Each structure stands twice: as C-alpha cells, then as structure tokens.
Amino acid sequence: xxxxxxxxxGFCFGVKRAIxxxxxxxDASTIGPLIHNNEEINRLEQNFNVKTxxxxxxxxxxxxxxxxxxxxxxxxLESLKNSGINIIDATCPFVTKPQQICEKMSDEGYxxxxxxxxxxxxxxxxxxxxxxxxxxxxxxxxxxxxxxxQRVAVxxxxxxxxxxxxxxxxxxxxxxxxxxxxxxxxxxxxxxQEATRELSTRADVMIIIGGKNSSNTKQLYYISxxxxxxxxxxxxxxxxxxxxxxxxxxxxxxxxxxxxxWVIQRVVDKINLIKGEM
Amino acid sequence: xxxxxxxxxGFCFGVKRAIxxxxxxxDASTIGPLIHNNEEINRLEQNFNVKTxxxxxxxxxxxxxxxxxxxxxxxxLESLKNSGINIIDATCPFVTKPQQICEKMSDEGYxxxxxxxxxxxxxxxxxxxxxxxxxxxxxxxxxxxxxxxQRVAVxxxxxxxxxxxxxxxxxxxxxxxxxxxxxxxxxxxxxxQEATRELSTRADVMIIIGGKNSSNTKQLYYISxxxxxxxxxxxxxxxxxxxxxxxxxxxxxxxxxxxxxWVIQRVVDKINLIKGEM
Numbered sequence: 001x002x003x004x005x006x007x008x009x010g011f012c013f014g015v016k017r018a019i020x021x022x023x024x025x026x027d028a029s030t031i032g033p034l035i036h037n038n039e040e041i042n043r044l045e046q047n048f049n050v051k052t053x054x055x056x057x058x059x060x061x062x063x064x065x066x067x068x069x070x071x072x073x074x075x076x077l078e079s080l081k082n083s084g085i086n087i088i089d090a091t092c093p094f095v096t097k098p099q100q101i102c103e104k105m106s107d108e109g110y111x112x113x114x115x116x117x118x119x120x121x122x123x124x125x126x127x128x129x130x131x132x133x134x135x136x137x138x139x140x141x142x143x144x145x146x147x148x149x150q151r152v153a154v155x156x157x158x159x160x161x162x163x164x165x166x167x168x169x170x171x172x173x174x175x176x177x178x179x180x181x182x183x184x185x186x187x188x189x190x191x192x193q194e195a196t197r198e199l200s201t202r203a204d205v206m207i208i209i210g211g212k213n214s215s216n217t218k219q220l221y222y223i224s225x226x227x228x229x230x231x232x233x234x235x236x237x238x239x240x241x242x243x244x245x246x247x248x249x250x251x252x253x254x255x256x257x258x259x260x261x262w263v264i265q266r267v268v269d270k271i272n273l274i275k276g277e278m
Numbered sequence: 279x280x281x282x283x284x285x286x287x288g289f290c291f292g293v294k295r296a297i298x299x300x301x302x303x304x305d306a307s308t309i310g311p312l313i314h315n316n317e318e319i320n321r322l323e324q325n326f327n328v329k330t331x332x333x334x335x336x337x338x339x340x341x342x343x344x345x346x347x348x349x350x351x352x353x354x355l356e357s358l359k360n361s362g363i364n365i366i367d368a369t370c371p372f373v374t375k376p377q378q379i380c381e382k383m384s385d386e387g388y389x390x391x392x393x394x395x396x397x398x399x400x401x402x403x404x405x406x407x408x409x410x411x412x413x414x415x416x417x418x419x420x421x422x423x424x425x426x427x428q429r430v431a432v433x434x435x436x437x438x439x440x441x442x443x444x445x446x447x448x449x450x451x452x453x454x455x456x457x458x459x460x461x462x463x464x465x466x467x468x469x470x471q472e473a474t475r476e477l478s479t480r481a482d483v484m485i486i487i488g489g490k491n492s493s494n495t496k497q498l499y500y501i502s503x504x505x506x507x508x509x510x511x512x513x514x515x516x517x518x519x520x521x522x523x524x525x526x527x528x529x530x531x532x533x534x535x536x537x538x539x540w541v542i543q544r545v546v547d548k549i550n551l552i553k554g555e556m
Contacts, residue, residue, distance in 0.1 A: 162451075162452070165451075166448045166451060169447065169448075169451065169459070170444045170447075170448075173440075173443075173444060173447065173459055173461045174440070174461070176461075177460065177461060178458070178459065178460055178461075179458075179459040179461070180456070180457075180458050180459070181447070181451055181456065181457040181458070181459060182455065182456055183451045183452070183454075183455060183456075183457070
C-alpha cells in the first residue's frame with residue numbers, strides 16, 4: 001500500500017499566525033479554543049501555559065486575553081475593551097474581513113446573507129457586526145420564504161465549499177435586483193479542498209486528520225467521502241484501525257487548516273507501522 | 279394536430295410603450311429601428327409616417343428624433359441634444375437601468391463586465407456609459423486572460439439567458455474578491471423564455487415568431503431547439519412550410535417581445551389553413 005499526502009494540507013496562514021501569537025503570550029487565556037484542534041491546544045497549555053476559557057464570563061483575574069482565530073462577537077470585544085484587560089488579537093485576517101464587510105454593507109442598507117453555520121463561533125462573530133437584517137443559511141431553500149430587500153450582500157464562512165456558495169448566489173440573483181457577492185472562502189481552505197478532492201478520486205482509503213469540531217476539516221471529510229467510500233475523520237493516530245487498510249493500494253492523507261504537522265507525522269508513522277504488520 | 283401558444287409570449291412592456299410613443303409622434307424619425315420587428319416598423323411608417331434612419335448621421339432637416347427601445351450611445355445622445363432637435367425617448371426603462379448602473383459602477387471604480395453581444399445596439403449604448411474598464415462577453419472563457427480589478431460589477435443584456443449569466447458570475451466569484459451582480463435580464467424576457475422552454479418539451483414542432491435581428495427572439499429559438507428538434511424561427515406567415523407539420527401532434531407557438539399580436543394571429547391562421555389541407 002502506498003501512502004500519499006494531499007498536494008495541499010494542514011496549517012493555513014491564519015492558524016500559523018495565531019499559534020505564533022499564542023506562543024509569545026505566555027500565561028494568557030484564550031476566549032474559546034484558539035483553533036479547533038485539541039492536540040495543539042494541549043501543547044500550547046503545557047508548553048506556554050496558555051489556557052482556554054469558554055467565554056468572556058469565565059475571565060477572573062487574567063491579565064491577557066487572546067482572541068481566537070475565529071474571532072468573537074462585537075459585544076464581547078466591547079466588553080473586553082471596557083474591562084481594561086490586555087487584548088491580544090489572533091483573529092485570522094480572513095475572518096476580520098467578513099466582519100468588516102458585514103458591518104459596512106449593513107451600514108449601506110443591504111440585507112445580509114451569510115452562508116455558514118450559525119452555531120459556529122466565526123459566524124456568531126461575523127453576524128454580530130450586522131446592524132440591519134441578517135440571515136445565516138446553509139442552503140438556499142432556507143431563503144425561500146424570506147422577504148428580502150432588493151439589495152442583498154452575501155458572504156461565506158471562510159471554510160465552506162464554493163459550489164454551495166455559488167448555488168446560494170444563483171438563487172439570490174433570481175430573487176433580487178442587486179446581489180453584492182463577497183467570496184470570503186479562504187484560499188487555503190479552497191486549496192486544501194481541491195487537493196483532497198483530487199486525491200480522493202484516486203485513493204481507495206482516505207484519512208482526514210483534524211478536530212471533529214473543525215468546520216474546514218469536516219468539509220474535507222465530506223468531499224473525500226463523495227469520491228472515496230472508505231474515508232475516515234480522525235483527530236490523532238490512536239483512532240486508526242488496522243481493518244481500514246486491508247487490501248488497499250493507495251492510502252490518501254489530508255488534514256484540516258488547524259492540524260499541526262506533528263500530528264500528521266504521527267498519523268503517517270502509525271499507518272506505516274500498521275502497513276508493516278500486514 | 280393541436281396548436282398551442284406559449285403561456286407567455288409577444289410584446290413586452292417596453293415595446294408596447296415605444297409603439298404608443300411612436301404612434302403619437304407622427305412624421306418623426308427613429309435613430310435605428312424602433313424595435314427589432316420589420317413588420318411593425320413598416321406598419322408605423324405606413325400609418326404614422328414614422329421613418330427609420332440608420333443613425334444620427336442620417337439626420338437632415340428632421341424636427342423630431344425618436345430614440346429606439348434599445349437606447350443609443352451617450353455620445354449620440356449628446357450630439358442629438360446639441361443639435362436642438364426635439365428628442366422623443368422611447369428607450370425601454372429596463373435598458374435605461376443598465377446604462378445608469380454602468381455609469382454609476384464605473385464612477386465608483388468597478389471594472390464592468392457586460393454579458394451580451396457587443397454588436398447589439400442595446401449593448402453599444404450600455405457600454406458607452408462606462409468610464410473605466412469595460413468588457414463585453416458572451417462566455418466566461420473570454421475573461422480567462424483578462425486582468426480584472428478585485429472589484430467587478432456585472433450586468434446582462436436584458437434579453438439573455440439566465441443560465442449563462444450565472445456561469446459568468448460564478449467564474450468571476452472565483453477570480454475576484456467582490457462581484458456586484460445586477461440581474462438586468464428583464465422579467466418579460468425571462469417569462470417568455472420559461473414559457474417557451476415548457477412548451478417545447480411537449481411539442482413536436484415549434485414555431486418561434488419574431489425578427490431575425492431580435493436578440494430575445496433568437497434566445498427563444500435556441501431554447502426551443504434544445505428540447506424540440508423541429509423548431510423554426512420565422513418573421514411572418516409567408517415563411518411557413520407545409521412539410522414542417524406532417525405527422526405532428528402538437529404545434530407550439532412562441533413569439534419574441536417585439537412581435538405584434540397581429541403577426542402572431544396571421545401565423546396561427548396560416549397554420550390552421552395548412553392543417554385543414556393535410
């Protein structure tokens with residue numbers, strides 16, 4: 001069995017940047033998980049004493065608060081500012097952008113449509129910057145019975161699939177006169193998705209590595225599953241099962257934007273070990 | 279053989295309005311054909327002495343100039359204004375709109391992409407309102423090697439098919455950060471297209487009536503041809519051929535937005551006559 005890594009995988013610019021920021025902010029606390037990867041969060045706590053709080057209400061006598069890559073709501077940011085705490089902003093710049101777009105378009109009188117998961121922290125943050133009407137949807141059908149203004153601005157969670165975004169835009173084009181489209185799907189996400197797609201069409205088993213709460217990792221898994229039935233989403237090497245690799249010729253490996261190289265390496269080493277035992 | 283008219287066909291709002299304007303402008307001259315229908319243009323000349331000029335250069339001692347439904351270029355409009363002639367504007371309001379959008383978006387620094395035929399008078403007019411970069415395309419492939427700004431406004435010739443417009447928008451969404459989409463395809467066009475599509479899936483012969491220089495009529499013909507091999511585009515009843523109707527069960531009839539009811543009626547009468555002879 002051959003093992004092949006996707007041509008694009010793992011850490012994106014925003015995650016690398018956030019980790020660097022956290023490593024330089026010893027003893028700080030992040031408001032929610034810095035990135036959606038427990039392995040890396042544990043490493044930051046062990047090596048740099050960077051703790052993870054559930055939200056701003058859990059702050060007690062902390063001196064430094066790190067804003068996670070996914071950003072926080074405008075209200076939470078205001079509270080932090082008022083509290084006088086030292087704020088260290090690790091929001092991915094590709095997430096700050098949709099926040100700004102949402103605020104500006106709202107100011108200009110557009111209804112806002114956000115393609116994304118309304119329970120995801122990134123989207124909670126982005127949505128909080130809208131002043132007027134804002135709708136968060138995962139599918140265009142959710143807009144069917146909504147009365148929209150004739151001027152709609154539409155943007156996407158950074159980690160979503162382009163095809164669905166484009167379906168939502170098409171739906172809006174038929175419904176309203178002006179659709180102002182901001183393609184806020186980040187390039188790294190797009191590249192990881194394309195690489196996973198390509199590899200999964202050739203592999204007969206696919207291992208997707210990343211946090212199970214990671215939106216972009218889950219997208220990779222869904223894409224892979226479309227082309228390769230035997231696709232598995234794992235957080236670390238302990239989850240690998242020997243039976244997955246029996247009678248397989250090509251094992252593809254892909255990883256989400258928040259998956260550190262050292263976790264990927266451990267998984268690959270373990271697959272090689274299993275392969276040796278077969 | 280049954281004869282069935284499409285559930286939506288013929289004259290749109292803009293054409294009806296232009297004809298009313300022309301009928302009230304006896305002895306005037308239009309700058310280019312008022313609408314793309316020779317039958318109706320001849321009627322206007324015979325009954326109201328409304329003549330058709332090729333362009334503003336053909337104006338001599340005319341007192342009144344009618345601007346055609348498709349509009350004219352900004353430069354031509356300026357010349358007319360400077361000449362002191364009495365200008366009667368029969369531009370379809372749904373064409374004035376993309377002219378205004380083109381000018382405004384250009385002013386705001388957007389590159390402009392127009393989906394349409396650059397040789398069509400409507401598009402010559404709309405395009406003339408752009409001050410910066412403007413690209414007229416019939417297919418997204420024409421944009422592949424063009425260096426676009428990250429902010430693009432896109433609009434359509436009023437008579438085009440939505441599916442292709444949406445493909446162009448999708449292409450742009452992948453290429454630039456902001457795509458400001460103005461769906462300027464007019465409703466009447468869209469409704470005539472949908473009705474033609476529906477009827478052509480059921481009919482075994484389709485007669486599309488309208489000017490052979492009429493963009494919207496040609497679109498109806500292309501749509502019809504997709505679903506019904508035996509589709510024919512004719513300008514009047516003289517073009518009908520008996521052989522088209524042999525062994526057919528359902529004859530569908532559709533007509534472009536510039537096709538007058540009296541022409542449609544003559545065609546239907548003639549098909550009935552042919553039917554009687556079979």
